[in-house]
Amino acid sequence: NAGVTQTPKFQVLKTGQSMTLQCAQDMNHEYMSWYRQDPGMGLRLIHYSVGAGITDQGEVPNGYNVSRSTTEDFPLRLLSAAPSQTSVYFCASSPSWRTSGTYQETQYFGPGTRLLVL
Amino acid sequence: RKEVEQDPGPFNVPEGATVAFNCTYSNSASQSFFWYRQDCRKEPKLLMSVYSSGNEDGRFTAQLNRASQYISLLIRDSKLSDSATYLCVVNKGTSYGKLTFGQGTILTVHP
Numbered sequence: 032n033a034g035v036t037q038t039p040k041f042q043v044l045k046t047g048q049s050m051t052l053q054c055a056q057d058m059n060h061e062y063m064s065w066y067r068q069d070p071g072m073g074l075r076l077i078h079y080s081v082g083a084g085i086t087d088q089g090e091v092p093n094g095y096n097v098s099r100s101t102t103e104d105f106p107l108r109l110l111s112a113a114p115s116q117t118s119v120y121f122c123a124s125s126p127s128w129r130t131s132g133t134y135q136e137t138q139y140f141g142p143g144t145r146l147l148v149l
Numbered sequence: 150r151k152e153v154e155q156d157p158g159p160f161n162v163p164e165g166a167t168v169a170f171n172c173t174y175s176n177s178a179s180q181s182f183f184w185y186r187q188d189c190r191k192e193p194k195l196l197m198s199v200y201s202s203g204n205e206d207g208r209f210t211a212q213l214n215r216a217s218q219y220i221s222l223l224i225r226d227s228k229l230s231d232s233a234t235y236l237c238v239v240n241k242g243t244s245y246g247k248l249t250f251g252q253g254t255i256l257t258v259h260p
Contacts, residue, residue, distance in 0.1 A: 066250075073153065073236065073250035074193070089247070121192055136181060136240065138248065140192035 032057050035141035037122050043147045044112040052107040052144050054122030061127040063105040064089070064138065065097065067118040074121065080105055081127070112148045120144045150175050155237050155251035162258055166227045170254045172220040172237030182213055184222045185236040187253065193236055196222075227258045 038053045056063065061082045066074040066089075076089030078097040086097050094116060096108040105124075109116060123138040155172045162168050174182075182199035197204065199211040199220055210223040220237055237251035 064247075071157075071252060073252045075250075076247060079247060136248070137183070137195050137198070140194070142192050 034058065035122055035124050035139050037120075037141035037144050039144060040142070041145045041147075043149065044109075045149050046113060048112050050109050050112065052109075052120055052122075052146075054105045054107065054141060055103050056105075056122075056124040056139070056141075057103065058124060058126070058139065059102060060124035060139070061102070062125045062136070062138075063099065064123045064125075065095070065105070065107045066121045066123065067091065067116075068121060068143075069118050077107065077120075109146075114148045116146065117148045118146060120146060151251075152176060152249045153237055153239050153251040155235075155254050157252055157254060159255035159257055162227055162256070164227055164229060164258055164260055166258075167223065167225045168227060168256065169224075170222045170235055170237075170256075172222075172251055174218050174220070174237075174239045174249075176239065176241060176249075177218060179239045179241065181240040182211075182220050183238040183248075184209075184211060184220075185238055185250075187234045187236055189233075193250075196235070224256075227256075229258050229260065232256055232258045 035056045063080045065077040068074045075091050080086045080099040121143045122141040125136045125138045153174050184196040185193040186196045187193040199213045203212045208225045212221045234253040236253045241247040
């Protein structure tokens with residue numbers, strides 16, 4: 032299994048440009064999440080999905096859109112990039128409690144995308 | 150008050166030392182607790198879950214105090230390879246799969 036994959040690894044954007052960060056997992060996990068990580072701060076949840084067709088906002092959703100058309104893929108779209116969106120973005124997946132048999136929801140992370148917005 | 154608070158460190162310890170990290174959380178409805186490890190410029194990886202009765206995995210011991218809303222991680226006989234950032238992670242209580250991360254505690258183990 033490849034686990035959770037993310038593309039691209041690095042990206043430089045100009046203010047106002049749009050782009051999509053790709054995330055895919057091959058573990059058949061129902062839950063997928065997007066986080067951003069900034070220096071001195073913990074990972075912050077951007078958007079969240081509990082299954083295909085179902086998404087929800089996290090703590091910092093403004094400026095980002097998501098969709099979940101398949102179990103495997105969970106792309107994150109930046110609509111109009113701003114310098115404040117310069118960050119490292121991590122995608123994560125986890126099995127549901129029904130699948131895992133536990134409420135201990137272990138998340139598996141992708142390698143991250145480093146984004147710089149000029 | 151932050152939902153999850155950790156001492157950011159850094160902790161600099163010699164090989165073989167015992168080191169303890171603490172974490173407090175504010176949401177009394179939280180049901181699951183974890184320690185993740187993050188190496189420099191890498192993704193976080195689960196180190197261990199934290200159970201109410203406390204649990205041990207080799208040199209690592211995790212404790213949970215629900216009354217005080219406090220979690221700890223003890224590392225015995227530190228190795229150079231333990232150098233990393235340790236993230237305290239708590240679920241949001243009402244929603245399975247929604248996790249809150251502390252800012253992390255940096256550990257450097259030196260020879």
